[in-house]
Amino acid sequence: MHVLLIEDDTEAARFLVKGLRESGYSVDHAADGREGLFRATEGQFDLVVTDRMLPHIDGLAIIELMRRKGIATPVLVLSALGSVDDRIRGLKAGGDDYLTKPFAFAELLARIEALLRRHSSSTQTTRLKVEDLEFDLLARRVTRGGREVELTARELKLLEFLMRRAGQVVTRTMLLEGVWDLHFDPQSNLIDVHISRLRQAIDRGTDHPLIHTVRGSGYVLRSEA
Amino acid sequence: MRLDLINTTAFRLSVGYTLLVTLAVAVTLGSAYLLTESLITDEVDLIIDSELKSLEEKYARSGLPGVTDEINLRIDSWGRIGAVYMVADSNFERIAGNVTNWPFDGMPTEARPEFEIATIEPGRRAVHPVRAAVRTLPGGDLLLVGTDISQGRRFAEKFRFATLWGIGLSTLAAALAGFWFSYRLARRVDEVTRTCQRIMAGDLGSRLPVAGAKDEFDSLARSVNRVLDRLEEQAGTLRATFDSAAHDLRAPLHRLRTRMDALLLRAPPLEPAVHESVESALHEVDRLQRTLGTLLQIALAESGTPLAAPAAVEVGELAAELVELFEPVAGSQGVALACRHEPQALVQGNRQLLAQLLTNLIENGLKYVPRGGAIEVVVQRLSDCVRLTVSDNGPGIAADDRARAVQPFVRIGHGKQEGSGLGLSLVAAIARLHRGRLQLESNEPGLRVVVDLPF
Numbered sequence: 001m002h003v004l005l006i007e008d009d010t011e012a013a014r015f016l017v018k019g020l021r022e023s024g025y026s027v028d029h030a031a032d033g034r035e036g037l038f039r040a041t042e043g044q045f046d047l048v049v050t051d052r053m054l055p056h057i058d059g060l061a062i063i064e065l066m067r068r069k070g071i072a073t074p075v076l077v078l079s080a081l082g083s084v085d086d087r088i089r090g091l092k093a094g095g096d097d098y099l100t101k102p103f104a105f106a107e108l109l110a111r112i113e114a115l116l117r118r119h120s121s122s123t124q125t126t127r128l129k130v131e132d133l134e135f136d137l138l139a140r141r142v143t144r145g146g147r148e149v150e151l152t153a154r155e156l157k158l159l160e161f162l163m164r165r166a167g168q169v170v171t172r173t174m175l176l177e178g179v180w181d182l183h184f185d186p187q188s189n190l191i192d193v194h195i196s197r198l199r200q201a202i203d204r205g206t207d208h209p210l211i212h213t214v215r216g217s218g219y220v221l222r223s224e225a
Numbered sequence: 226m227r228l229d230l231i232n233t234t235a236f237r238l239s240v241g242y243t244l245l246v247t248l249a250v251a252v253t254l255g256s257a258y259l260l261t262e263s264l265i266t267d268e269v270d271l272i273i274d275s276e277l278k279s280l281e282e283k284y285a286r287s288g289l290p291g292v293t294d295e296i297n298l299r300i301d302s303w304g305r306i307g308a309v310y311m312v313a314d315s316n317f318e319r320i321a322g323n324v325t326n327w328p329f330d331g332m333p334t335e336a337r338p339e340f341e342i343a344t345i346e347p348g349r350r351a352v353h354p355v356r357a358a359v360r361t362l363p364g365g366d367l368l369l370v371g372t373d374i375s376q377g378r379r380f381a382e383k384f385r386f387a388t389l390w391g392i393g394l395s396t397l398a399a400a401l402a403g404f405w406f407s408y409r410l411a412r413r414v415d416e417v418t419r420t421c422q423r424i425m426a427g428d429l430g431s432r433l434p435v436a437g438a439k440d441e442f443d444s445l446a447r448s449v450n451r452v453l454d455r456l457e458e459q460a461g462t463l464r465a466t467f468d469s470a471a472h473d474l475r476a477p478l479h480r481l482r483t484r485m486d487a488l489l490l491r492a493p494p495l496e497p498a499v500h501e502s503v504e505s506a507l508h509e510v511d512r513l514q515r516t517l518g519t520l521l522q523i524a525l526a527e528s529g530t531p532l533a534a535p536a537a538v539e540v541g542e543l544a545a546e547l548v549e550l551f552e553p554v555a556g557s558q559g560v561a562l563a564c565r566h567e568p569q570a571l572v573q574g575n576r577q578l579l580a581q582l583l584t585n586l587i588e589n590g591l592k593y594v595p596r597g598g599a600i601e602v603v604v605q606r607l608s609d610c611v612r613l614t615v616s617d618n619g620p621g622i623a624a625d626d627r628a629r630a631v632q633p634f635v636r637i638g639h640g641k642q643e644g645s646g647l648g649l650s651l652v653a654a655i656a657r658l659h660r661g662r663l664q665l666e667s668n669e670p671g672l673r674v675v676v677d678l679p680f
Binding site for chain 1: 514550
């Protein structure tokens with residue numbers, strides 16, 4: 001997977017490039033807006049990660065110009081401007097996701113992974129299946145090993161979010177955004193409690209749990225093979 | 226918004242103005258009418274008196290025959306037009322004159338009695354009003370001198386007719402002018418009001434319309450527009466300042482965090498003790514970032530920077546969702562968290578900020594309410610706003626501290642509680658941004674926070 005990082009803060013960029021390479025991505029770095037725009041429109045990338053405020057050409061302008069040229073490569077916007085309005089502007093300009101600085105590197109990794117997967121598999125499914133856990137999306141019914149699992153509407157949404165990203169690390173922030181549509185971090189460990197309730201319903205009484213905690217990052221739903 | 230003309234000052238003024246015009250015209254024309262009328266009768270009376278005087282003198286000189294001769298002469302000659310004479314004996318029998326019968330029942334009591342005589346004029350019968358005076362001559366006979374006043378009457382009638390039409394028409398004209406004037410005035414004021422509402426709703430680029438009439442409204446509009454230009458410019462500057470402050474503070478925090486992250490992810494893992502202290506330092510960085518974010522959010526909201534994309538937010542449903550989100554945490558703390566909401570509690574605003582407001586209030590409750598306590602979130606739809614109430618039965622805030630509690634960095638009560646001291650400040654700022662009102666009250670016991678958000 002080939003990622004273009006457009007970031008003028010060279011020190012931060014150095015760490016990000018290193019971290020992403022260690023995580024198995026091949027990374028190109030552009031240090032200003034002009035170079036970034038040139039690389040983004042000329043090169044073949046699977047994903048562009050761009051800073052919001054850049055010398056010469058603003059991050060949002062780069063996205064707009066990319067989209068105008070018909071380049072659909074997913075873009076993750078990094079910004080030191082953290083207001084809600086700014087986020088809306090970033091997504092309106094055509095960005096696919098938005099992350100406010102400073103962020104945890106694990107958060108960035110999880111979001112990059114989510115964007116790459118979303119891009120490759122956006123097919124219409126009516127049924128999700130992970131091992132013996134089945135989710136009938138039309139009937140909103142969940143069974144584990146053929147036995148029906150009773151879940152609330154919100155728990156169903158939470159489970160759907162996890163199952164659609166089976167095998168991927170999902171952070172608490174991603175869950176708050178995707179399941180509750182909340183783009184800020186409440187202080188309490190809300191998500192942990194909701195996940196543990198879901199876990200109770202899904203994994204209790206089985207010898208191979210599907211929902212796993214990833215230390216320092218979040219959660220993942222996968223069959224432990 | 227419909228123009229409510231009746232309740233405008235201009236309309237009331239023009240109603241008053243119309244009444245004043247009507248009164249002025251009525252007084253002017255009415256007194257002119259009365260004056261003219263009395264002038265006409267005075268003139269008639271003067272003529273009658275002078276004729277009576279000359280006929281009485283004639284009587285004194287040459288007795289009754291002299292008077293009758295004189296009367297006959299006056300009737301036959303081209304004398305005064307409309308003159309009426311009669312000499313009658315004490316039994317009211319005609320001796321001479323151009324009236325056939327004594328027109329009164331005996332002696333008239335008034336000084337200037339009026340009566341009517343019928344005359345045969347070519348082709349028609351006419352009735353003429355006559356104003357007269359009667360004298361008893363020294364010999365006991367009666368002398369009557371009168372004047373046909375039909376001309377004067379007709380004139381007075383026409384004058385009255387003209388007066389009434391004059392009053393009516395000028396009232397109508399004043400009313401129409403007043404209505405037009407108040408309508409135009411109300412419309413221009415309404416335009417100003419509407420523009421101001423648009424600006425308050427966040428459209429800082431809106432300007433008052435300038436009609437180009439060079440009137441006081443245009444000069445007012447121009448002045449207000451200049452103020453708005455300044456405000457917009459300042460909001461822009463402020464925003465740019467916040468953006469660069471945010472950038473300049475977040476960027477080093479970001480580098481710090483990235484370095485620490487890199488340390489934790491290093492290939493040969495750190496010693497457990499070092500790992501732990503790096504992690505706790507990371508935790509502090511996150512706290513710092515959160516405080517900084519909240520401060521910037523408060524500052525932005527307080528600067529009056531409008532909402533970028535206000536949308537209809539169902540506050541009731543939002544509250545229910547957040548209560549559902551927090552319910553497990555509350556349950557684990559032994560606190561009952563419940564929500565009641567009325568349907569259609571819609572507010573134009575920013576869903577994320579309103580969610581943040583609710584989150585802060587609920588988190589605040591969870592921080593202070595002891596095990597076994599309860600927090601209730603209620604959303605009501607009032608006549609002009611949506612009322613959001615978060616009440617608990619915790620320790621509450623003393624009346625004296627309530628005003629202070631919404632100020633930044635003020636923590637009330639037990640110092641042991643963790644928190645930035647910015648939660649309620651942000652709530653207040655978000656409420657203000659939505660043109661709302663925040664009030665802290667006693668829930669007897671506990672705290673009740675009431676936020677009124679206008680539609």
